[in-house]
Amino acid sequence: MAEGSIFKRCACRDANGKKLGNACPHLRRAGGSWSPTHGRWGYQLELPPTAAGDRRQLRRITFDSRDEAAKDLDKANELLALAGDDAALGIEIADLLKAVKSGSPLPDRDMVAKRVRAGLPATVAMTLAEYLPQWLDSRRTIEPGTVRAYESHIRVHLVPHLGGIPLEKLRVEHIEAMFTAIADRNTAIEIARQSNDPEVRAAVRGARTTGPATMQRIRATLRKALNDAIRKSNNRLIDFNPAAHVELPSGARPKARVWTDKAVQHWRATGERPSAVMVWTPQQAGEFLDYAEDHDIVLYPLYVLILHRGLRRGEAVGLPDAAVDLDNALVTISQQMATLGYRPMVKNVKTESGNRVVSLDSFTLAALHAYHARRARWQLVGGAAWPDTGFFFVQPGGQPWHPETVTGRFERLVRDAGLPPIRLHDLRHCAATFLKAAGADLKDVQELLGHSSITITGDTYTSVIAELEVERAKAEAAAALVPRRRQRAA
Incomplete structure (x- = not known):
């Protein structure tokens, strides 16, 4: 497969409205060198054909210098190289490259490599809603009561608040926002319970607040799940565990x-x-x-x-x-x-x-x-x-x-x-x-x-x-x- 070619183009058109492309007289100086102020640098790269066998190329013309275009071309080649001899994976990565909008950066090569090593689709980022149930299913040696607690934390709190966030993009701020929302819900329940309106009180009948000790356990569940995503030596999904850096009110045991x-x-x-x-x-x-x-x-x-x-x-x-x-x-x-x-x-x-x-x-x-x-x-x-x-x-x-x-x-x-x-x-x-x-x-x-x-x-x-x-x-x-x-x- 070709390594790609670098070129310079501009948006100028002739009298009939046709693009001049590399024939624009302003692209080069009188001596033949490229104009430093006119046009944009780009590259063209042959991609693996589609699943139907159709030929396709990657063209990106968004760079201010030749060096920038060359670096981006190298990134594209590095991503394609992840597929090796796997034709199906090559198609996936090509789909990923074609999906990148003009002017947007290419996907991070290391992130895609982690997904490839883990046997995950290269084109779709795994969310917390996808990862956490898979993680729980993989836990074979824990007590049934612990499984039940993990499942409750995932179903009631973690997926509703964090489920749509890609695993590798989860940050401390996301987790802190979840616990803030839980605390706000607690406050709303307590206010409703004190209301003079019987319908308002009835609306929260049976509703349970989430205390500090339970919040600590929810964080512990997420921290364990993310630690396991780090510890998989051959399938390392993330490098940083944000749950380990979230501070919560003490879940100390109540005094008798x-x-x-x-x-x-x-x-x-x-x-x-x-x-x-x-x-x-x-x-x-x-x-x-x-x-x-x-x-x-x-x-x-x-x-x-x-x-x-x-x-x-x-x-x-x-x-x-x-x-x-x-x-x-x-x-x-x-x-x-x-x-x-x-x-x-x-x-x-x-x-x-x-x-x-x-x-x-x-x-x-x-x-x-x-x-x-x-x-x-x-x-x-x-x-x-x-x-x-x-x-x-x-x-x-x-x-x-x-x-x-x-x-x-x-x-x-x-x-x-x-x-x-x-x-x-x-x-x-x-x-x-x-x-x-x-x-x-x-x-x-x-x-x-x-x-x-x-x-x-x-x-x-x-x-x-x-x-x-x-x-x-x-x-x-x-x-x-x-x-x-x-x-x-x-």
Whole structure:
């Protein structure tokens, strides 16, 4: 294939309106050299024929100097060279060159090369809407719950806001604009909820705001997807990850707070909770267990285990029968009952720190012994039809519990008992708080809960301990060291 030829042309016409082309007398000086002020430089390049076999050329006459025309011709040849012996790819690249408007720059050679190496069409830039689903489909080794979270982030946020942007053109500003739009949507929902117009309030009924922690997770999904686009050694699609350079409000975990008398009074008057994570006082926790024992004896032992030993819901519901050693008062935590959508599924605990052995106190042990005897009676009544599921906590008919059923019955018990609301997961926070109040250090609490880092434990529970006033004696002793002329009554 020819390497192309460079020429100079002008737009001058003769008396009949015909273009003079290179015959224009003004194109050259008297000595034969090219005029520096008249005409434009251009080049002509033979391209691979169309798919139908038609011959075609690339002609570009937009340059102020011969050097500029030569450089652009070199770029065109470099792009065509990417096809090598691949005739179909040569046609694609030729189509790409022919599509460039007059005066516009040719496509970046490296960008097209990345697309060619990745097996993507050379003529169309891959958008986020195309890349993200392909990326998710390629993730074969991640947990189903993680896949579900990624899919939700992509479907609800990333594609609607960023889907039309070519992957290689995505910038920090685009991502920041997405999060600004999400924040604006949050504000609009909150304003509508406070409206005096019932139709306005109804318009956002069921609408969910996107909190700082969720925004952090959305960014993490995009950052991971773009990192994978960079890391593909042979099919590297981009060189820069803009998601890594976007700053968002902290998604720090909310502090656990105690349902003190004052907090309960405020909640009863306004319906407002001091924090998303609330903890009962020991008195309130005792009232709940008493009420649960009287009104839901079937699930009562499960709630006792969570409240006193800090198991997660999935760890308690998915507890294997073989993991409960009542003779030695030990429970081994190695698996959990999770949900994918609404479908329950058993899987291992997430981290090595979550794989742990928990000692049982005498109160919890007594409750589990009583439950174990009751379960034996259920099995006796059920006979051969009673299923052996391998789970410790089961329904009277022998079937395992659905995690959502356990949560629903807990919330109903709390409501019927007239107690300030907490989540089922907050029973775990109660266990940690009461253990620390009884004199355990944060390391003990971390090991009980299976936290991967003591920082998580400290960040979550420090303020709770202060609220329960278990450090009051230490605080009084420290204050007494400061001499004053007169003592003020408390």
